[in-house]
Amino acid sequence: MAASTLTEVARLAGVSPATASRVLNGSARKPGPDIADRVRQAADSLGYIPNAQAQGLAKSSSGLIGLIVHDIADPYFAAIARGVQEAAREQRKMVLLATTGGAPAEEKEAVAAFAARRADSIVIAGSRSSRPENLEDNAELAAELDRYCRNGGRVAVVGHPVVGATAEEGYHVVAVPNQELAAALAGKLASGWDGDFVIIGGPEGLFTSDDRVRGFQEGLAAAGRQPADILRTAFNRAGGYEAGLKLAGLIKERQAESGDAAGGTRLCIFAVNDVMAIGATAALRSQGLRIPRDAIIAGFDDIETLRDFRPALSTVRLPLEEIGRLATRATAPGALAAGGGPEGESRDAGTGGTEKGGAAVVQPHPITGEVTLRRSTETAA
Amino acid sequence: MAASTLTEVARLAGVSPATASRVLNGSARKPGPDIADRVRQAADSLGYIPNAQAQGLAKSSSGLIGLIVHDIADPYFAAIARGVQEAAREQRKMVLLATTGGAPAEEKEAVAAFAARRADSIVIAGSRSSRPENLEDNAELAAELDRYCRNGGRVAVVGHPVVGATAEEGYHVVAVPNQELAAALAGKLASGWDGDFVIIGGPEGLFTSDDRVRGFQEGLAAAGRQPADILRTAFNRAGGYEAGLKLAGLIKERQAESGDAAGGTRLCIFAVNDVMAIGATAALRSQGLRIPRDAIIAGFDDIETLRDFRPALSTVRLPLEEIGRLATRATAPGALAAGGGPEGESRDAGTGGTEKGGAAVVQPHPITGEVTLRRSTETAA
DNA sequence: ATGTAGTGGGAATGCGCTTTCCCAAACAGC
DNA sequence: GCTGTTTGGGAAAGCGCATTCCCACTACAT
Numbered sequence: 001m002a003a004s005t006l007t008e009v010a011r012l013a014g015v016s017p018a019t020a021s022r023v024l025n026g027s028a029r030k031p032g033p034d035i036a037d038r039v040r041q042a043a044d045s046l047g048y049i050p051n052a053q054a055q056g057l058a059k060s061s062s063g064l065i066g067l068i069v070h071d072i073a074d075p076y077f078a079a080i081a082r083g084v085q086e087a088a089r090e091q092r093k094m095v096l097l098a099t100t101g102g103a104p105a106e107e108k109e110a111v112a113a114f115a116a117r118r119a120d121s122i123v124i125a126g127s128r129s130s131r132p133e134n135l136e137d138n139a140e141l142a143a144e145l146d147r148y149c150r151n152g153g154r155v156a157v158v159g160h161p162v163v164g165a166t167a168e169e170g171y172h173v174v175a176v177p178n179q180e181l182a183a184a185l186a187g188k189l190a191s192g193w194d195g196d197f198v199i200i201g202g203p204e205g206l207f208t209s210d211d212r213v214r215g216f217q218e219g220l221a222a223a224g225r226q227p228a229d230i231l232r233t234a235f236n237r238a239g240g241y242e243a244g245l246k247l248a249g250l251i252k253e254r255q256a257e258s259g260d261a262a263g264g265t266r267l268c269i270f271a272v273n274d275v276m277a278i279g280a281t282a283a284l285r286s287q288g289l290r291i292p293r294d295a296i297i298a299g300f301d302d303i304e305t306l307r308d309f310r311p312a313l314s315t316v317r318l319p320l321e322e323i324g325r326l327a328t329r330a331t332a333p334g335a336l337a338a339g340g341g342p343e344g345e346s347r348d349a350g351t352g353g354t355e356k357g358g359a360a361v362v363q364p365h366p367i368t369g370e371v372t373l374r375r376s377t378e379t380a381a
Numbered sequence: 382m383a384a385s386t387l388t389e390v391a392r393l394a395g396v397s398p399a400t401a402s403r404v405l406n407g408s409a410r411k412p413g414p415d416i417a418d419r420v421r422q423a424a425d426s427l428g429y430i431p432n433a434q435a436q437g438l439a440k441s442s443s444g445l446i447g448l449i450v451h452d453i454a455d456p457y458f459a460a461i462a463r464g465v466q467e468a469a470r471e472q473r474k475m476v477l478l479a480t481t482g483g484a485p486a487e488e489k490e491a492v493a494a495f496a497a498r499r500a501d502s503i504v505i506a507g508s509r510s511s512r513p514e515n516l517e518d519n520a521e522l523a524a525e526l527d528r529y530c531r532n533g534g535r536v537a538v539v540g541h542p543v544v545g546a547t548a549e550e551g552y553h554v555v556a557v558p559n560q561e562l563a564a565a566l567a568g569k570l571a572s573g574w575d576g577d578f579v580i581i582g583g584p585e586g587l588f589t590s591d592d593r594v595r596g597f598q599e600g601l602a603a604a605g606r607q608p609a610d611i612l613r614t615a616f617n618r619a620g621g622y623e624a625g626l627k628l629a630g631l632i633k634e635r636q637a638e639s640g641d642a643a644g645g646t647r648l649c650i651f652a653v654n655d656v657m658a659i660g661a662t663a664a665l666r667s668q669g670l671r672i673p674r675d676a677i678i679a680g681f682d683d684i685e686t687l688r689d690f691r692p693a694l695s696t697v698r699l700p701l702e703e704i705g706r707l708a709t710r711a712t713a714p715g716a717l718a719a720g721g722g723p724e725g726e727s728r729d730a731g732t733g734g735t736e737k738g739g740a741a742v743v744q745p746h747p748i749t750g751e752v753t754l755r756r757s758t759e760t761a762a
Numbered sequence: 763a764t765g766t767a768g769t770g771g772g773a774a775t776g777c778g779c780t781t782t783c784c785c786a787a788a789c790a791g792c
Numbered sequence: 793g794c795t796g797t798t799t800g801g802g803a804a805a806g807c808g809c810a811t812t813c814c815c816a817c818t819a820c821a822t
Contacts, residue, residue, distance in 0.1 A: 003496070003532045005778055016802045021780060032800070047528055052497040053443060054778035056434045057807050067478075073463040073702075075456060075686055082454040085480050094494060097448075097478045099466050113475060115384070116433040147428050151384045237689075275686070282689040305456055305656070305686055308618075308663040321454075386808055397772045402810060413770065435808035438777050 004046040013042035025050060056118060063093045065328060066114035066122040070102040074236070075303045076273065076320060080125045080158065083324025091332055093120065102126050102235075104137035111144045114153075121154040121170075121331030125324070127235070128160040131205035138163045145171070156327035160207045172330040174323055178208055179215035181316045182300065185270070186219025189298060189314065193268050197228035198250075200243040200271040200280055202235035209235060212272040212300055228270070240276030244283025251294055252287070267295045274299035274306050277313050385427040394423035406431060437499060444474045446709060447495035447503040451483040455617070456684045457654065457701065461506045461539065464705025472713055474501065483507050483616075485518035492525045495534075502535040502551075502712030506705070508616075509541040512586035519544045526552070537708035541588045553711040555704055559589055560596035562697045563681065567600025567651070570679060570695065574649050578609035579631075581624040581652040581661055583616035590616060593653040593681055609651070621657030625664025632675055633668070648676045655680035655687050658694050 010020035015035060022029050023036040024043055030036070042048075056062040065088045069077035081097070088095045096119060100106035107124065114122050122145075129138070142164035145155055149167035156172040165171060189197070199216060202209030217227050231246060233239035251267055271277035277299030281291060291297055291311045299306075302317035391401035396416060403410050404417040405424055411417070423429075437443040446469045450458035462478070469476045477500060481487035488505065495503050503526075510519070523545035526536055530548035537553040546552060570578070580597055583590030598608050612627060614620035632648055652658035658680030662672060672678055672692045680687075683698035 007778075017779080018781080018802060018804095019800090021778095022801095025780085027780085029800080035801085049493060049496050051438070051499060051778050052494075053434045053437045053499055054807090055780075057432070057438055057809090058778080058780040060807070062434060071463065072453070072466060073456070073459045073685070075454070075459070078454045078456070078459040081478075082452065082480070085453060085478065094498070095478050096445075097462075097466065097476050099463070112430060113433075115430050117475070118384075118432060118434055237686075278686070278689045285691070303686075304454070305618075305659070305684075308659045309690060310666070388808075398809080399772060399774095399811080400770085403771095406810080408810080410770080416771085432808050435777090436810075438779090439808080439810040441777070 003051070004048050006048070006050065009039065009043045009046055009048050012046065013038040015039060024048070025055070060118065061120055062118045064096050064114075064117055064119040065091075065093050065331070066096045066098065066110070066117075066119040068098045068100060068107055068110050068122065068124045068126060070100060070126040072097065072099050074275070075305055076275070076301055077125055079304065079320035080324035080327075083321035083326075084123055084125075084328045085324075086321070087325040087328035087332075091328075100126065102129070104129070104134045104141045108137060108141040108144050111141065111148060115144070115148045115151070119153070121156070121328075122148065123324070123327045123331065124155065124157040124162070125327070127202075127206050127208035128157070128162060129203075129206050130163055131203065134205075142166070154331035156330045158323055158327050170331070172327070174327045174330065176208075176318065176323065178211035178300075179218070181318075182212040182215030182270075182272075183219035183222065185298060185300070185314070185316050186216045186225075187223055189268055189270070190220060190223035190225055193296070195266045195268055197225065197268045197270060198247060199228045199230045200240060200247075200269060200276055201230050201232050202239065202272055202276075204232055206235060209272045216270055233276075235273065235276070237275045237279035240271050240279025240281075241283045242279075243271075243276070244280035245287065247280065247295070248284050248287035248289055251284075251289060255294070266292075269295055269297045271297065271299050274301045274303040274313060274315055277315070278306060278309065281309075281311075281313075384432070385429050387429070387431065390420065390424045390427055390429045393427060394420040396420060405429070406436070441499065442501055443499045445477050445495075445498055445500040446472075446474050446712070447477045447479065447491070447498075447500040449479050449481060449488055449491050449503065449505045449507060451481060451507040453478065453480050455656070456686055457656070457682055458506055460685065460701035461705035461708075464702035464707075465504055465506075465709045466705075467702070468706040468709035468713075472709075481507065483510070485510070485515045485522045489518060489522040489525045492522065492529060496525070496529045496532070500534070501714075502537070502709075503529065504705070504708045504712065505536065505538040505543070506708070508583075508587050508589035509538070509543060510584075510587050511544055512584065515586075523547070535712040537711045539704055539708050551712070553708070555708045555711065557589075557699065557704065559592035559681075560599070562699075563593040563596030563651075563653075564600035564603065566679060566681070566695070566697050567597045567606075568604055570649055570651070571601060571604035571606050574677070576647045576649055578606065578649045578651060579628060580609045580611045581621060581628075581650060581657055582611050582613050583620070583653055583657075585613055587616060590653045597651055614657075616654065616657065618656045618660035621652050621660025621662075622664045623660075624652075624657070625661035626668065628661065628676070629665050629668035629670055632665075632670060636675070647673075650676055650678045652678065652680050655682045655684045655694060655696055658696070659687060659690065662690075662692075662694075 006020050007017050010017040013020060015038070019031050019035060020039050021027065023031050023039045052063065065084070067081060067084050069081065071077060072081060085095055096114060096117065098110035098113065100110055107126065111122060142162050145162055145165045146167045149155055149170045154170035156174060158174050159176050161173050197220060199213055201213045204210065213230060220228060231243045233243045247267065247269060269280060271280050277297050281297055284291065284295060289295065298314035300316045302315045306313065387401050388398050391398040394401060396419070400412050400416060401420050402408065404412050404420045433444065446465070448462060448465050450462060452458060453462060466476055477495060477498065479491035479494065481491055488507065492503060523543050526543055526546045527548045530536055530551045535551035537555060539555050540557050542554045578601060580594055582594045585591065594611060601609060612624045614624045628648065628650060650661060652661050658678050662678055665672065665676060670676065679695035681697045683696045687694065
């Protein structure tokens with residue numbers, strides 16, 4: 001038995017399919033109450049479930065929101081996904097998930113698949129990259145996105161615009177103040193620390209990583225400090241661990257030189273995200289080093305499940321869930337565009353916000369990432 | 382400009398829509414190479430993307446897999462989701478995500494929504510519950526699932542069958558040996574510990590929690606120990622924290638009585654999942670207590686991002702990703718059913734595996750959750 | 763040369779629904 | 793009593809595609 005159809009319901013109720021459609025799915029025209037009841041009863045007794053595919057085909061809109069992440073098991077993306085999910089629910093839409101491992105080629109595939117499904121909007125959450133080996137794929141991704149927008153799709157990308165995407169309509173960017181926040185973090189750290197700094201960064205060309213690195217160096221400079229050395233590695237725990245091992249060697253060397261385990265030679269390590277910071281911590285520990293005795297570590301993102309970690313990471317709180325929500329809302333049909341602060345009832349029904357480099361930019365409620373210095377300097381409990 | 386259609390492509394290529402369809406989408410009939418080329422070129426130049434909705438409508442199958450979780454930001458579910466995603470990719474399908482917060486009513490909604498979208502299969506990952514207040518909703522969920530199966534849908538549920546679901550076709554259960562593993566954990570803990578045990582459990586009626594509690598008590602009994610007291614609380618970090626506060630009070634009392642901070646009065650706390658264990662740890666710490674000095678803590682799941690936690694949790698490794706994969710594969714059209722061990726080439730093309738209580742049960746490759754006692758008894762590094 | 767199988771293409775139908783258009787009835791106004 | 797206007801329902805035309813059936817044609821065997 002295949003699921004029952006609207007026609008069957010209509011027949012059972014003794015009305016035309018048109019009428020049945022009108023009562024069962026929100027139409028402007030409301031049939032008479034008696035008829036409506038008959039139809040509803042018929043639908044009920046048949047266990048009628050409308051075929052969303054057919055509906056979508058008929059009114060060319062699917063009620064789908066596509067979400068693209070690197071890895072759904074990464075808590076960073078999981079948090080964003082939760083926000084997207086929530087906003088999707090507000091809009092009575094469902095979310096379609098694609099994980100790409102961060103490869104632009106896969107992202108392009110995902111966009112195409114979403115386009116094929118006629119997703120109403122697409123949220124891209126992974127960090128953009130300008131690495132030369134991705135040049136071509138990035139271009140194709142941009143082209144795919146542009147086409148999608150041209151066909152009426154709406155796109156929100158978290159962080160940075162997709163390199164080369166030039167769509168004028170329906171293309172939104174949720175800015176994340178990585179650089180500013182990293183600078184603030186550096187400032188705070190510098191004010192309570194007179195040793196050297198080291199940065200564990202992701203691969204060069206990864207915007208999120210680059211921004212945080214740049215911001216951190218700026219913050220250091222503003223505090224009158226020397227720029228930090230940079231270790232480049234993978235943007236995940238394994239990368240952090242690897243870098244941590246190297247740093248452990250460095251730290252031991254320095255300690256041997258100064259002949260003293262303590263002293264002003266301690267390093268402050270800034271990993272560009274929490275997961276890398278955790279990896280680095282584990283690596284140091286594996287080499288017999290202790291935090292904060294031998295070094296202190298700071299991260300970025302303030303991942304929820306990592307908050308109970310001890311010694312606590314100094315980190316920057318990013319409202320990831322909110323970011324996901326904002327991105328999703330930005331793509332909603334009647335979305336208000338530029339950041340409405342308390343005063344900002346300046347809603348305009350347009351498709352984008354402030355123009356910036358040809359692309360519409362949503363200025364989120366100034367995403368107030370907070371810098372939280374946890375007791376990374378205390379002894380582990 | 383709305384996306385171009387197959388008809389347009391056909392016209393541009395100077396062929397009929399039928400032919401265009403045959404070359405662009407894998408049909409059994411392959412048109413001649415010259416024509417195929419013309420069509421492909423036309424499609425390319427128009428940027429043709431097939432309309433998956435229309436395709437789905439025409440061949441009544443959507444290429445969609447529905448995934449139901451409590452909360453995608455919970456690392457437990459995120460890990461499962463990763464597995465599901467992976468298996469979906471193998472099947473060249475996309476995953477549709479629904480989060481329900483664990484409420485059966487919402488789960489029923491989700492199933493209905495998936496059914497409306499004509500999802501090819503549904504994977505339900507949240508723990509089942511038999512709480513009286515959910516009785517009615519559970520029944521409705523079961524009815525919805527049965528209907529979905531009757532209409533040809535395939536369902537896999539992780540852990541326990543949905544109470545009351547009786548579908549005979551396409552209904553799979555991926556068993557998770559919570560009880561056995563909890564018993565093993567209790568045994569291991571008991572062999573290295575002679576103090577008392579306490580269990581922090583989820584709300585009564587939550588199967589996953591109940592199984593783990595029961596298993597743990599069994600393990601204790603097998604080791605000749607007294608049953609542990611049980612604290613019931615929420616199945617998340619907050620619950621763990623709350624219980625941890627209570628236990629902190631208890632521990633302090635006992636320490637006051639014995640007049641000694643150390644000694645055999647230490648408690649071994651078993652939280653039924655890692656996230657709760659982390660919460661409990663944080664609570665103890667907040668009360669000035671230390672692990673393992675004042676108590677030791679064990680969890681369950683071996684959540685990846687929590688592995689670097691120190692002092693390390695004793696925990697049970699559950700192959701969550703694999704579970705997600707298995708569940709998804711179980712719903713694949715040609716899925717082989719009962720657990721094929723190395724010897725087991727006993728594939729049968731049927732829809733289910735061993736019958737058990739009227740429901741088909743997939744016996745996964747004996748899901749070998751390992752019990753890992755981490756150095757929870759060592760001093761925090 | 764004739765019949766048969768096989769091949770490659772098009773016409774047409776239907777998937778389940780929405781929506782426009784049309785028509786009949788009921789109602790108002792003068 | 794008539795026209796003009798609403799109201800409430802049905803008929804029918806798609807939405808974009810897969811697929812079945814049908815037809816023209818070729819290749820081969822007889």
